[in-house]
Amino acid sequence: MSGRRPRGPRPPGAHCHLAACFPDADTTTVWTGPAAGSPIEFSSFEHLARTAERGLFDFLLLAEGPRPREQQGPVHDRDVAGRPEPLTVLNAxxxxTERLGLAATADTTFHEPFELARRLATLDHLSGGRAAWRVAASAHASTGENFRRGDYLERAERYPRAAEFIATARRLWDSWTPDGASQPFAHQGRHFDIAGEFTVPRPPQGHPVVIRTGRSGEARECAAATADVVLxxxxxxxxxxxxxxxxxxxLAKYGRTAADLKIMPGVTVVLGDTAAEAQERAATIRRRLISPQRAxxxxxxxxxxxxxxxDPDGPLPEFDPVADPRLTRDLARHGDAVATAGKLRALSKEKGLSIRQTVIETSARQSFIGTPEAxxxxxxxxxxxxxxxxxVLVPQLTPDGLxxxxxxxxPLLQERGVFRTEYEGHTLRSHLGLPVPAGDGRTTPSPGT
Structure with a gap:
């Protein structure tokens, strides 16, 4: 059976969870070479999913891109192949796959609770309880042009809308009775005012697993209140x-325990037979990721x-970034552009780095570099x-980085007793050891299946 290994002793103490992220078209993964495949062909997704399940991973996460990234108008060269819709790919x-959890990134800024809750519930049924939802709150003004509502949601509104969106989706998932009968639902709030009947019975997991990020203080609070997994x-x-x-x-203020929320950093890994070889491979990957044009x-x-x-091999611009309101909104994650540019110039002068070297130094980051044992x-x-x-591992080389x-x-994690030697359950909640939400908002212990 897929994803099974000989049974070993139950891991004592701390248990490590592992997931994989399908590489996005960014500065994390090398998508070059004749064997790299395509980020839109199903074979690429299938290879990574089968590999993750062979490795007994908890889930595979797909990123989302509701609009290609643009640079002064033209689409980024790494986005020209397209960015498939995650839930469609995960249904396939x-x-x-048999046991691997299937996680889709979906935006709360431009979606609506009914249609997204319905699609997630459908995936949970089709997969036998393996669906997950990575909640995203778009920070890109240009994305709104692809949607009827258009424009841009200010930062102060994004988190409240996301929280209400999640609460509304959970009400929809809970709207069917235990014996499989549909009941009317109604929700009236600041962002959503809807009423009707949900079309899909309650998902096998009760609710699909909710995944959120948690960098800022506000994001951490939202994750503690609403998430099952924090990236x-x-x-x-x-x-x-x-x-x-x-x-x-x-967590305690929300009536939750430490076991109710899993914290999983996104990481990259570069291996070598020796420490020196691993460092050399890591440097080569960084150079391949950041071409002169990309820098x-x-x-x-x-x-x-x-x-x-x-000149990519020359110094950084001496002038400050332009205060373009539209650009500033799209690049909210960079914070203050002038301050960021000042830090880059200072680093460049301190270490004698060119434009390309500075970008490599600051954006092509790698988490774990060394021998497999290390x-x-x-x-x-x-x-x-x-x-x-x-x-959550992001493979840096395609197609065989994972x-x-x-x-x-x-195998080394298994030998240390910190990682499973076989799947013990069938649902993603059972892999993660998460409770199953009760229909009335309470939770029950996660079953083994």
Whole structure:
């Protein structure tokens, strides 16, 4: 049977959860070479999903891109192949996997609760209880042009809308009786005023698993209140422990325990037979990720002007970024553009870095670099020391970056007793050890199946 290994001793103490993220067309993954495949062909998704299930991973996460990224008008070269809709792909993957959780990123800014809750419930039924929803609240003004509502949702409104969206979706999932009868639902709030009857019986998991990010204080609070899994920013062991304690410490006020929420940083892994080889491979990947043209494009997004006349091997612009309101809204995640540009210039001058070298230094970040033994030990330490409950791996090389981790690191984690040797249940909630929500808003212990 897919995803099964010989039974071993039950892992004592801390247990590590693992997930994989289908590589996005960004500065994280190398999509070059004749064997790399395509980010829109089903074979690429199928290969990664089958590999993740072979490695006994909890779930596969697909990113979302409701609008191609643009650079002064033209679409980014890495987005020209297209960005498929995640739930459609995951419904297809449900047919070629048996145990792997299937997580879709979906935006609460431009979707509506009824249609998204219906699609997620459908995936949960088709997969036998393996659906998950990564909640996104779009920060891009240009995305709104693709939707009827249009325009842009200010930051102060994004989190309240997302919280109400999740609450409304859960009310819809709970609107059927235990014996399978549809009941009318109604919700009236600040962002949504809807009433009717839901078309899909209650999902096998009660509710699909809800995944959120938690970088800012506001995001952490929302995650503590509404999420089952938090995609934490990865950093040092000490920073991870502080983040872990902060988010878990917020749960009690919502009547939740530490076991009700899993914290899983997104990470990359570069392996080598020796530490030196791993470092050399990591440097090669960074150079492949950031081409000279790509380096200039990255700076253009921050500066807000055409920098094509600048030499990638030359110094950074001395002038400050342009205060373009539209660009500022689209790049909200960069914070203050002027301050960020100042930091980049200071780093460039301090280390004598060119434009390309500066971009490589600051954007092509890699989390764990070393031999399989060293990486397994470090991953286990993060879990043992209360810095993470597990990790979401983003393969840096396609198509076989995840295969290397599954073949070389997973067996070592199993030998350490911190990772499963077989799937014990069939649903994603059972993999994660999460409770099953009761229809009245309460929760019950997660079953083994």
């Amino acid at each position: 993957l449900a047919a070629v 934490a920013p990865h950093g040092t062991l000490e920073a991870g422990r502080a983040f872990y304690a902060d988010v878990k410490g917020r 200039v494009l990255v700076l253009e997004r921050l500066w807000g002007v055409d920098l094509s006349a600048y 990486v397994a030990a470090e991953l286990a330490e993060f879990v043992r020391e209360g810095a993470a409950d597990g990790f 295969d290397e981790f599954v073949d070389r690191v997973v």
